[in-house]
Amino acid sequence: MVAAQVLFTIMGVCTRLGSQRLPWSEVAAARALLGAVVAIGLARMRGASLVVHDKRLAWARSICGTVAMICTFYTLGAPAIALGDAVTLGATSPIFIAILAPWLLGERSGRIVWVATSLAFVGVALVAGPSFRLSGSLSLVALLGAAASALAMIWLRRLGAGRSGSPRESPEAIVAHFSLVAGVTLSLVALPTLRAPDLEGALFLLGTGASGAFAQIAMTRAYALDRAARVGVWSYLGVVLSHFAAIGILGEREDPTGLAGAALVVAAGVWLTWSGLREARATAALASPSFQCSDEPSCAPKPPCQTGR
Template sequence: MRFRLRRGALLMLLASVAFSLMAASVRACKGRIPFFEVAFFRSFVALVPVLVSLWLRRIPLRTSRPGLMLSRGLAGFASMALYFYGLTHLHLADSVMLGATAPIFVALLAPFALGEMMRAPVAVAISISVGGLFLLVGPSLEVGNLGGIAAAASGATASVAYIAIRKLSATEHPDVIVFGFTAIATVLSAVAMVPSFLVPEGVEWLLLVGAGIFAAVGQALITRAYAIEEAAVASALSYATVLFSWLIGVGIFDEPVSPRAILGGLVLVAVGTYLGFARGAASPPSRF
């Protein structure tokens, strides 16, 4: 048992590294490449390994709940687009932290969408998280930067996707759910990027393809981690993405970190970790 827990924790940390590198790849594009175009490359590149996995394992591409699958895809696409917009307008760690608030929104929506009763401690934790959100988003509001709003909205829309995943998991194969989202996101981002499409130059090709590869690797690792690790522990370890993103932001992008941002991030990490244990982290988070 101890070995399995250690292995699951390691896989979760490696997944966090992969998602941090994905975010850094998007950040490194410096906003020159439109975020819908970035979303297309991330989705299209990640679609290939999903298709290969389905083919090798002879998993049929069909669903008994097309409406719910579409809802998951639309919510995931919206979350991804908002997240990438935030990455081009905020510091790396701030954007990643705000995008990681989905568990808080899941806890808020669960009584309505899943029929789960909200206990008093959970309600208090959600209330506290509002303060953490304000500490992170407040500066963006003061200077009229929509990046903070977009990143926070990414967490909110991701929670809708997570709830859909939880419902779909009762009847659908996990790889089919991942394929459904990736295919929908690829099509929607391909259409959305047309008006503002820019041909990538030089290293931008590597960054865009790298974002897709890191996303695919991270998704594979997180899926395996949840299969062998306690869900609540894996959920808590997923916040290591914030730490790795902070290190990359400071070390590579020379981004300053304000005491206000640190405090807000700590509040959100604490609340998210508590909710993971309190609710059992029933369904593994998919990064969009």
């Protein structure tokens, strides 16, 4: 997930620069189509299957992911909203995951999740507030993209876990399916304003597509390995990296209130991560064969129980 966030940051910078020369829809279409090429190529190299077994979930993931991609690239390509702010609003998807996971995945969210969620939404209000009159619609589009992305990640988690007795989908198969659906959709959106890129524009298209494709594969693998809410909070690293990139590479000026809001969003993510790691350690300790199996009140580890197994 950390590797995915570094690559997504590169994608965001290339998208902002590429959108200065080309329509945002063309940049997004290139990202999706190159994503399909990379996923299929990696599958051939690894000998991984590109067959999608659970077509219903795959289509649900791809449709939600396509909506999220449209919203994301629309805001990333818009100069009216700072890159860091656009990424911060988009990075609220783990918060939506934490809210929806109990109903859609059966993964219980405790009190810490809800407190952290409230903290994150205060941060969102601070990020969107200073520029809301100028880019309020963009802020709403970014949040819509975050909600759609959360649904896509939930379906991705269910695809990665697989059903009992059914084969698992490979990360390459999931990414290829999503990329092809998004690529066809965005190509149709881009057709009315299609423009031939110059050399620099073509390099930005390539950078956007390649970094986004490899990031998608890394993220897909991450969601297949652990609980959605716990993995998702690592996407907050992308917020920090994007703000640094906006200042250092793009030369954008950051509003102090917006930075404070971004800090709150990141703090909520770090808190959720810390609580998730504690929960994982506690679960692992209870599952350890050296843990006591008696009904004694003591929680001290004991030698393996003689249960005949």
